Amino acid sequence: MIPVEHYVTLSSLLFIIGGVGFLVRRNVLVTLMSIEVMLNAVNLALVAFNRARPWHAIGQTYAGGSHTGQVFAFFIIAAEAAEVAVGLAIVLALYRLRRTVRSDEADLLKN
Amino acid sequence: MMTDIALALSPLAVVGIGGLLLMLAEALFPRGGQLALGAVTILLAGAAFGAVVWMVGPESLDDVATLAPWLIVDRFTIFFDILLCAGGALAALLAGGYMPEHRIERGEFYALILFSTFGAMMLAAAGDALTLFLGLETMSIGAYSMTAFRRASPRSAEGALKYFLLGSFAAAVLLYGFALLYGATGHTDLAGIGAAAKTGAARNPLLVLGAALVLVGIVFKVSAVPFHAWTPDAYEGAPTPGTTFMAVAVKAGAFAMLLRVLLVAFGSDVWTSWASGWPPMVATLAALTMTVANLIAGRQESVKRMLAYSSIAHAGYALVGVTAMMRDPVKGGGSVLFYLVAYTVSTAGAFGALILCGSRGREAVSYEDLSGLGRRHPAAALAFSVFLVSLAGIPPTAGFFAKWLVFRSAIDEGLYALAILAFVNSVIGAYYYLRVLVYMYMREPAAGAPVAVPMRSGYVSTALVVSALLVLGLGLAPTSYVDMAVQAAKLGAG
Numbered sequence: 001m002i003p004v005e006h007y008v009t010l011s012s013l014l015f016i017i018g019g020v021g022f023l024v025r026r027n028v029l030v031t032l033m034s035i036e037v038m039l040n041a042v043n044l045a046l047v048a049f050n051r052a053r054p055w056h057a058i059g060q061t062y063a064g065g066s067h068t069g070q071v072f073a074f075f076i077i078a079a080e081a082a083e084v085a086v087g088l089a090i091v092l093a094l095y096r097l098r099r100t101v102r103s104d105e106a107d108l109l110k111n
Numbered sequence: 112m113m114t115d116i117a118l119a120l121s122p123l124a125v126v127g128i129g130g131l132l133l134m135l136a137e138a139l140f141p142r143g144g145q146l147a148l149g150a151v152t153i154l155l156a157g158a159a160f161g162a163v164v165w166m167v168g169p170e171s172l173d174d175v176a177t178l179a180p181w182l183i184v185d186r187f188t189i190f191f192d193i194l195l196c197a198g199g200a201l202a203a204l205l206a207g208g209y210m211p212e213h214r215i216e217r218g219e220f221y222a223l224i225l226f227s228t229f230g231a232m233m234l235a236a237a238g239d240a241l242t243l244f245l246g247l248e249t250m251s252i253g254a255y256s257m258t259a260f261r262r263a264s265p266r267s268a269e270g271a272l273k274y275f276l277l278g279s280f281a282a283a284v285l286l287y288g289f290a291l292l293y294g295a296t297g298h299t300d301l302a303g304i305g306a307a308a309k310t311g312a313a314r315n316p317l318l319v320l321g322a323a324l325v326l327v328g329i330v331f332k333v334s335a336v337p338f339h340a341w342t343p344d345a346y347e348g349a350p351t352p353g354t355t356f357m358a359v360a361v362k363a364g365a366f367a368m369l370l371r372v373l374l375v376a377f378g379s380d381v382w383t384s385w386a387s388g389w390p391p392m393v394a395t396l397a398a399l400t401m402t403v404a405n406l407i408a409g410r411q412e413s414v415k416r417m418l419a420y421s422s423i424a425h426a427g428y429a430l431v432g433v434t435a436m437m438r439d440p441v442k443g444g445g446s447v448l449f450y451l452v453a454y455t456v457s458t459a460g461a462f463g464a465l466i467l468c469g470s471r472g473r474e475a476v477s478y479e480d481l482s483g484l485g486r487r488h489p490a491a492a493l494a495f496s497v498f499l500v501s502l503a504g505i506p507p508t509a510g511f512f513a514k515w516l517v518f519r520s521a522i523d524e525g526l527y528a529l530a531i532l533a534f535v536n537s538v539i540g541a542y543y544y545l546r547v548l549v550y551m552y553m554r555e556p557a558a559g560a561p562v563a564v565p566m567r568s569g570y571v572s573t574a575l576v577v578s579a580l581l582v583l584g585l586g587l588a589p590t591s592y593v594d595m596a597v598q599a600a601k602l603g604a605g
Contacts, residue, residue, distance in 0.1 A: 038283040049294035
C-alpha cells in the first residue's frame with residue numbers, strides 16, 4: 001500500500017500549484033480552473049487521510065470504519081458544481097458587457 | 112421527542128421552506144411589492160420562532176443533542192438566528208423600495224435573500240466542518256448572485272466577479288485547513304478537533320498549519336485587512352439592498368463561524384494563551400483592519416464606498432472583542448455579539464438612508480449629492496444622521512454602548528495598546544461620518560448641479576423607522592440585550 005505521506009505530498013503540491021495559478025494568472029477561466037485544482041487537492045487529502053486512518057468520529061455508533069473524509073469529498077464536489085455555475089454566469093455577464101474575460105481589464109471599481 | 116427537534120429547527124425550517132414557497136409565489140404574483148412583503152413576513156416569522164425557542168430555552172429541549180455535531184442548537188445559534196432574520200428582513204424591506212424605483216425589479220432577489228439568510232443561520236449552527244462548509248456556500252452563492260443582480264451594469268458584474276473569485280479562493284483555503292485538521296486529529300467536528308488539539312498536540316505541524324489555513328479562510332469572509340480587497344468593490348457594485356445584506360447578514364454569519372471555531376475547536380488553554388495560540392494573530396488583524404480601513408475610508412469620494420470601508424473598520428472593532436475572548440470567552444464573546452447587533456441596525460439604517468436619498472436615474476452616491484439635504488428633506492437627513500452618529504460611536508446610540516463594551520472587555524484583559532488604538536481609530540472614524548453631516552446641513556449644492564431627489568417608499572421608510580428605534584433603544588436601555596448576548600456567548604463553557 002502506498003503510504004499516506006505520498007498522497008499528502010501530492011495534495012499539497014496540487015494545492016500550491018492551484019494557489020499560485022490563482023494569484024498569477026489573469027484569465028478568469030484559468031483562475032477558475034486553479035480554484036478547482038485547489039479543491040481537488042482538498043478532496044485528495046480528505047480521502048487519503050480517511051483511508052490511512054479510519055477513525056471513528058464522535059457520536060458514531062455503527063460498526064466498521066468511519067467514512068467521514070470520503071463523504072466530505074462528495075459534498076465538496078456537489079457544492080462546488082453549484083458555485084462554479086454561478087461563477088460562470090458572472091463571467092458570462094461580464095463578457096457580454098465588457099468583451100473580456102481578463103480580470104486585470106475589469107477595472108471600473110477603484111478608490 | 113420529535114416535537115422538540117422540530118421546535119429547535121423551526122427558525123431554520125421557516126426560512127428555508129419559506130424561500131422555496133416564495134419562488135413558487137413569484138410565478139403567481141409577479142409584482143415585487145407583494146414578494147418583498149412575503150420575504151419580510153417569512154424572515155420575521157423565523158425571528159419569532161427563534162424568540163420562542165430562546166424563551167423555552169434550547170438547553171431544555173430533549174434530543175436536540177442528537178443533531179450534534181452537525182447542527183448545534185444552543186443560545187448562541189438562536190441569538191444569531193434572530194439577528195440574521197432581522198438583518199435579512201431589513202434588507203428585504205429596503206429592496207422592496209429600491210428595486211422598483213431603479214427598475215431592476217425581479218422576484219429572484221427576495222428568494223436569494225431568504226436562501227442566503229438560511230445559509231448564514233446554518234453557518235451559525237454548524238458544529239462540524241461539513242455543515243459549516245455547506246452553510247458557508249449557501250450563504251455565499253446567494254451573496255454572489257445578489258452582487259451580480261444588475262445585469263446591465265458592468266460595475267455590478269465586476270464587483271461580483273471579484274467577490275466570487277476571492278470568496279471561492281477563501282473557501283478552498285478553509286477546506287484545505289479542515290482537511291489537514293482531519294488528518295491531524297481524525298475529526299471533522301469542531302468539538303472533536305478541540306478535544307484532540309487540547310492533549311498536548313499543539314506542536315504538531317499539521318495541526319498548526321491546518322488551524323492557520325482555517326483562520327485565514329474565515330477572516331477572508333469577515334473581510335479583515337489584509338484579506339479585505341474584495342469588499343469595497345463587491346459592496347459598490349452590488350445594488351444597495353444587496354450591499355446592506357452583505358454588510359449585515361453575511362458579516363454576522365462570518366463572525367458566528369469565527370467565534371464558534373475559535374471557542375470550540377481552539378478554545379483550550381494552549382490555543383488561547385498569548386504565547387502559543389491565536390490571540391496575537393487576531394490582535395494584529397484587529398489593529399490592521401481598524402487602522403487601514405479608517406485611513407482609506409476618509410479618502411473616499413463615494414458615500415457608498417465610504418460605508419463599505421466603514422463596515423471593514425467595524426469588523427476590526429469586533430475583532431478587538433474577539434481578542435478579548437482569550438481569557439474570558441463569555442464576557443469578550445458577549446461584547447462581540449452585542450457589537451454585531453448594534454452594527455447590524457446602524458449599518459442597515461445607514462444604507463437605507465442612502466437608498467432613500469436617491470431616486471430613479473439618480474442614485475445618491477457622492478458627498479455632493481447629499482449637500483443641502485438637511486434643508487431640502489429634513490426627515491431623510493435626520494434619519495441618516497442618527498445612523499451615522501451611531502456608527503461613529505457617539506452617545507446615546509447603540510454604537511456608543513457597543514464600542515464601550517468591546518473596549519472595556521479589552522482593557523479588562525490587559526490589552527491596553529489594542530484598546531487605545533481602537534479608541535484613536537474611532538476618533539478618526541468620526542471624521543468621515545461627520546463629514547456627511549457637514550455636507551447635509553452646512554453645504555448648499557453648486558448652482559446648476561443636478562441634485563439627488565429622495566424617493567418615496569413606505570418600505571424604505573418603515574425600515575428606517577424600525578432601525579432608528581432600535582439604534583436609540585439599544586443605546587438608551589441596553590441591559591437586557593447585553594444579558595442576552597452574554598447568555599448566548601456561554602457556549603465555550605459546555
